[in-house]
Amino acid sequence: MDRDRSTEAPLLVINQDGPAAADNVPPLPPSVTSMAKSGSLAYSMESPRKSKMGKKDGPPGKKEYKLVETKIIDEGDRTDTHNSKSKIDANESVGYIPPLPNSPDPLAQANAARHSHASFTSSAASIGLSKYPHAQEVSETFGSKTREIGIIITVLVLNILLVVLGHGMTHEGLTIMVSPKVVEFAGGVVIEILLLFTNALTIIAMDIGGSIFLASLIVKKKGYSMAGCGFMQSSPIHRLNFTGKLSLNSPCRKNLQRVAYLWSLAEVMKLLSPIVYHPSNLRDRQYPTLTSSSGVAEFIFGNALGCMRSQRSDCLSNEVGSQFVFGPQLDGAVGSGDTILGQGFQMLVATNCQCTDVSSPIVIQEHIMNMQEQKTIMTALQNLSVPFIMTFDSITATNTSFGSYSTIGNMQICGGISDYVVPICYTTVGGFQDASVAATFMTDGTTASIALVNSVAEHVDPRESAVTVDSMIYAMNAIWPAGQVFPLVSNVAGMMNALLYWCSSDLIAVDPTLLDPGMETAYSILLRAGMQRTWDSAGSTCVREISREDQTVVNLTPWGSICIYIAGGLQSFLSLIALFAGSVWYFSEIPLGPAIRVIRQPTYFMSVLCESPFAVNLVGTGNAQEHVIWQAIDVIVRIGESFETMEEPVGRIKMERPKLVRSLANGRMYA
Numbered sequence: 001m002d003r004d005r006s007t008e009a010p011l012l013v014i015n016q017d018g019p020a021a022a023d024n025v026p027p028l029p030p031s032v033t034s035m036a037k038s039g040s041l042a043y044s045m046e047s048p049r050k051s052k053m054g055k056k057d058g059p060p061g062k063k064e065y066k067l068v069e070t071k072i073i074d075e076g077d078r079t080d081t082h083n084s085k086s087k088i089d090a091n092e093s094v095g096y097i098p099p100l101p102n103s104p105d106p107l108a109q110a111n112a113a114r115h116s117h118a119s120f121t122s123s124a125a126s127i128g129l130s131k132y133p134h135a136q137e138v139s140e141t142f143g144s145k146t147r148e149i150g151i152i153i154t155v156l157v158l159n160i161l162l163v164v165l166g167h168g169m170t171h172e173g174l175t176i177m178v179s180p181k182v183v184e185f186a187g188g189v190v191i192e193i194l195l196l197f198t199n200a201l202t203i204i205a206m207d208i209g210g211s212i213f214l215a216s217l218i219v220k221k222k223g224y225s226m227a228g229c230g231f232m233q234s235s236p237i238h239r240l241n242f243t244g245k246l247s248l249n250s251p252c253r254k255n256l257q258r259v260a261y262l263w264s265l266a267e268v269m270k271l272l273s274p275i276v277y278h279p280s281n282l283r284d285r286q287y288p289t290l291t292s293s294s295g296v297a298e299f300i301f302g303n304a305l306g307c308m309r310s311q312r313s314d315c316l317s318n319e320v321g322s323q324f325v326f327g328p329q330l331d332g333a334v335g336s337g338d339t340i341l342g343q344g345f346q347m348l349v350a351t352n353c354q355c356t357d358v359s360s361p362i363v364i365q366e367h368i369m370n371m372q373e374q375k376t377i378m379t380a381l382q383n384l385s386v387p388f389i390m391t392f393d394s395i396t397a398t399n400t401s402f403g404s405y406s407t408i409g410n411m412q413i414c415g416g417i418s419d420y421v422v423p424i425c426y427t428t429v430g431g432f433q434d435a436s437v438a439a440t441f442m443t444d445g446t447t448a449s450i451a452l453v454n455s456v457a458e459h460v461d462p463r464e465s466a467v468t469v470d471s472m473i474y475a476m477n478a479i480w481p482a483g484q485v486f487p488l489v490s491n492v493a494g495m496m497n498a499l500l501y502w503c504s505s506d507l508i509a510v511d512p513t514l515l516d517p518g519m520e521t522a523y524s525i526l527l528r529a530g531m532q533r534t535w536d537s538a539g540s541t542c543v544r545e546i547s548r549e550d551q552t553v554v555n556l557t558p559w560g561s562i563c564i565y566i567a568g569g570l571q572s573f574l575s576l577i578a579l580f581a582g583s584v585w586y587f588s589e590i591p592l593g594p595a596i597r598v599i600r601q602p603t604y605f606m607s608v609l610c611e612s613p614f615a616v617n618l619v620g621t622g623n624a625q626e627h628v629i630w631q632a633i634d635v636i637v638r639i640g641e642s643f644e645t646m647e648e649p650v651g652r653i654k655m656e657r658p659k660l661v662r663s664l665a666n667g668r669m670y671a
Helices: 002-006 031-036 075-083 085-093 106-131 142-170 180-218 228-235 236-244 255-273 292-293 371-383 470-478 497-504 512-534 558-587 593-600 602-611 611-619 626-632
Strands: 042-046 065-068 134-137 175-176 277-283 322-326 339-357 388-391 401-411 420-441 451-460 549-555 636-642 655-656 668-670
Touching: 002 228, 002 611, 065 602, 075 549, 134 180, 142 180, 142 497, 142 549, 175 626, 180 228, 180 236, 180 255, 180 636, 228 236, 228 255, 228 593, 228 602, 236 255, 255 558, 292 497, 292 512, 322 451, 322 593, 339 451, 339 512, 371 388, 371 401, 401 470, 420 512, 470 512, 497 512, 549 558, 593 602, 593 636, 602 655, 611 626
Parallel strands: none
Antiparallel strands: 042 065, 134 668, 175 549, 277 549, 322 339, 339 420, 388 401, 401 420, 420 451, 636 655
């Protein structure tokens, strides 16, 4: 036993009773003794009775101590430590103590202290990561928040564009550079996919906004119910059912149930996707034109257009306007005085003209014209020396009629007060009725001389007419484009243009008293020319179609317009609510990212639930109904950092009672 102890000689022996007098051990230097007293050297005490198995080797007052030096090293220092290990062991075996300087350099001591602190910090972080190897830093910036909230903003813009698209397809139609056959085959599917796509994006935006708002509540000091996580993890259509299964004493049942109706409303919007549309082929023969119509207007008999107030005073519609009759079109030879009977229709054309200053901002405020059209007409009034007419892109349309504004310039109709004071005429076209029309022609025997002299509606069908407002607007726009100035060049020297003959009593100047009925006749002439240019003609033996295969006009039916307005409007409203809910992230000082993941993703939710004390509430619910499970954990909690890891380099995210956790910190490592 003594032989074993001889190979394990103590490094140092301190005699507490007197000077160092141990056998074979030199006395300690004062510097080493001071280091031992200050704690720089750690020592361990062994009982003599235990170490020598009852044998006494020295005086009773002596005790043996082993001094062990402790040092925290980095991984980079392991090589040097390993190389010098054998030397240190050899020195320690004989009780060798390295010499210590009596007066060390202060700068060297400071560098050694800094190196020791850096080594401790690095080692502490390494210990934290080794304990939680999957820890990540929680870092939220303005850019990271905007990436999430930017999705909501994008969805809001798309829903607004959907409303604008529906407005365009309702009134003038959407002109696309696609063949009518392709549109007829796939147009309905594309519109339905578009509505379903925007609806799905709206629900995603609502999920993002709702998760952010719930996260802002659950990280606060008051906390929020854990049932909010189950609410967001349920499918949108089942969220209302989820809230109905919560306990009546639930702290969040009432609020979540109210919010669930918003998701149910968004899901109902899917039922509006199979809306009705109809593609319209662009019929445009490129003739007649406004120039040709005004040129041959002097050869048109007033009765050929129906019952015009400018031509007759016995019309039934004299008090409100003129009756325009469009009868069967002749495609062949006919004798003078012959009358043909065929299907046609009639409509009411009413015009009201008022002198207006086009340079005034009132014309824009009252939606008579836009700024570009105002600039165009003012330029024409300054530079053109001949009369002109112009119509504006301010068409107001309903299911039964449409109206538009037009003007006549450089005619001095309004007394010459100002060059910018001109008559602005509002013409309404409506009252469409199918009828059997008797058309009478006159000729001198040649085909070129055949002229229509009279059109009379023999029998009027009281049912809804086949003529649509959209087709009439398209016919008018084809021959008289809005926003363009059309000079009225005289057909005969010293006389006005033939298009305005019915506005004058001497064919030289416009009579203000005949302006309204004269404009009704001019409108009827242009409507007739526009229908001849854009409509198909069907005979008893064949159908004559002249279509443009490179373009198609897509229109929505009235029911389709209502559906797309409702869907786009409500989805825009829901997206705006989601944007307001998600914007609280910008004002939150507490990072919400971990809480958002817990609320939205079941994997993270189960991870924090397993570490929480509320997991014991689920004991015995392995075969329970779903609402029983959520009622068991429907308690107020807070997502934050555990107090146990406040002083550690890596914190732990826990879902606990609000008073047992503290707020998360941005820029800190969490597991």
